[in-house]
Amino acid sequence: MSRSIAFREAIREAMSEEMRRDERIFLMGEEVAEYNGAYKVSLGMLTEFGSKRVIDTPISELGFTAIGVGAAQNGLRPIVEFMTWNFAVLALDQILNTASKMLAMSGGQITCPIVFRGPNGSAGQLGAQHSTAFESLYANIPGIKVVSPSNGFDAKGLLKQAIRYEEDPVVFMESEVMYGDKSIVPAEEYYIELGKASVARNGRDVTIVSFNKMMKVALGAAEELEKEGISAEIIDLRTIRPLDWMTVLASVQKTNRLVIVEEQWPFASVSSELSYRIQKEGFDYLDAPIRRITAADAPLHYAPNLVAAALPDVPRTVKLVKEVMYQLK
Numbered sequence: 001m002s003r004s005i006a007f008r009e010a011i012r013e014a015m016s017e018e019m020r021r022d023e024r025i026f027l028m029g030e031e032v033a034e035y036n037g038a039y040k041v042s043l044g045m046l047t048e049f050g051s052k053r054v055i056d057t058p059i060s061e062l063g064f065t066a067i068g069v070g071a072a073q074n075g076l077r078p079i080v081e082f083m084t085w086n087f088a089v090l091a092l093d094q095i096l097n098t099a100s101k102m103l104a105m106s107g108g109q110i111t112c113p114i115v116f117r118g119p120n121g122s123a124g125q126l127g128a129q130h131s132t133a134f135e136s137l138y139a140n141i142p143g144i145k146v147v148s149p150s151n152g153f154d155a156k157g158l159l160k161q162a163i164r165y166e167e168d169p170v171v172f173m174e175s176e177v178m179y180g181d182k183s184i185v186p187a188e189e190y191y192i193e194l195g196k197a198s199v200a201r202n203g204r205d206v207t208i209v210s211f212n213k214m215m216k217v218a219l220g221a222a223e224e225l226e227k228e229g230i231s232a233e234i235i236d237l238r239t240i241r242p243l244d245w246m247t248v249l250a251s252v253q254k255t256n257r258l259v260i261v262e263e264q265w266p267f268a269s270v271s272s273e274l275s276y277r278i279q280k281e282g283f284d285y286l287d288a289p290i291r292r293i294t295a296a297d298a299p300l301h302y303a304p305n306l307v308a309a310a311l312p313d314v315p316r317t318v319k320l321v322k323e324v325m326y327q328l329k
Contacts, residue, residue, distance in 0.1 A: 001187045008041045008179040010152030014159035028055040029081030065091035072114035082118035099169040100143035117172035128299035133263040138171045139241040146240040148173045150215035152183030157192030175213040195242035203233030206257040211237040221317035245277040256287040257324045266294040288324040
């Protein structure tokens with residue numbers, strides 16, 4: 001049986017179902033317990049699991065992340081929530097220098113099965129210090145898997161997979177503006193393997209790749225292009241590391257054109273890596289240069305007109321697709 005539930009409910013179900021199954025799993029972070037989560041993701045979890053497994057922390061990201069990493073290396077399976085990934089830079093030492101490297105440094109003796117999760121990227125008028133998209137930064141770290149889902153169905157399946165089966169650290173990036181979005185999610189248990197992109201829409205003329213909330217832009221562009229007779233195939237990466245560029249390549253072999261839409265800054269971004277992979281392995285299939293639309297190469301300002309100018313949107317994505325179709329008038 002399937003039902004329509006909000007993105008935040010899908011995340012909550014994933015955590016709760018796994019916590020009921022395994023007493024080693026616990027949730028910790030700022031306001032996750034008494035306040036039911038800053039975005040109400042953990043609503044009711046303190047009542048069900050108690051204060052030893054749903055733990056409010058001080059406003060000290062480095063401190064509570066270190067506790068989670070230590071717990072993971074000693075047999076527990078923590079879920080560490082950051083109120084926003086913008087705050088997690090304070091804990092980067094633990095994520096980069098300890099969690100990601102311990103397996104290699106211990107000669108394979110010490111694993112770190114921990115999930116770091118929370119909202120990522122822009123949520124509107126929150127200013128430069130609260131609006132960064134971090135997928136490419138964390139994907140640049142060997143030893144870490146990076147997940148960035150676009151809907152509740154994927155979010156639940158991927159998060160359950162990360163909590164239950166992954167023995168290495170997983171960075172799980174949500175979107176604050178998607179927490180209320182509804183998705184059809186099965187009531188039955190399911191898991192989604194990390195590192196597998198999905199074809200969100202079939203098409204024949206051009207491949208558009210995206211992830212997280214920029215999937216709304218990609219799908220919106222596909223609808224507009226369809227009105228003009230251009231059939232766009234939409235690929236949702238879902239996982240940034242490992243990167244499923246083979247699914248993208250298979251699509252490009254069919255459409256011969258590739259446009260990438262992402263919220264990252266352009267330099268050393270996800271689109272940079274994906275473009276390299278596709279041109280290296282699929283050059284002979286390309287009938288046009290790979291193009292991309294990213295966030296502006298600048299801090300995101302507060303003013304709404306500057307936010308709109310800085311982030312990808314449907315009209316600019318449509319224009320870019322027409323350029324690779326050589327259909328601009």
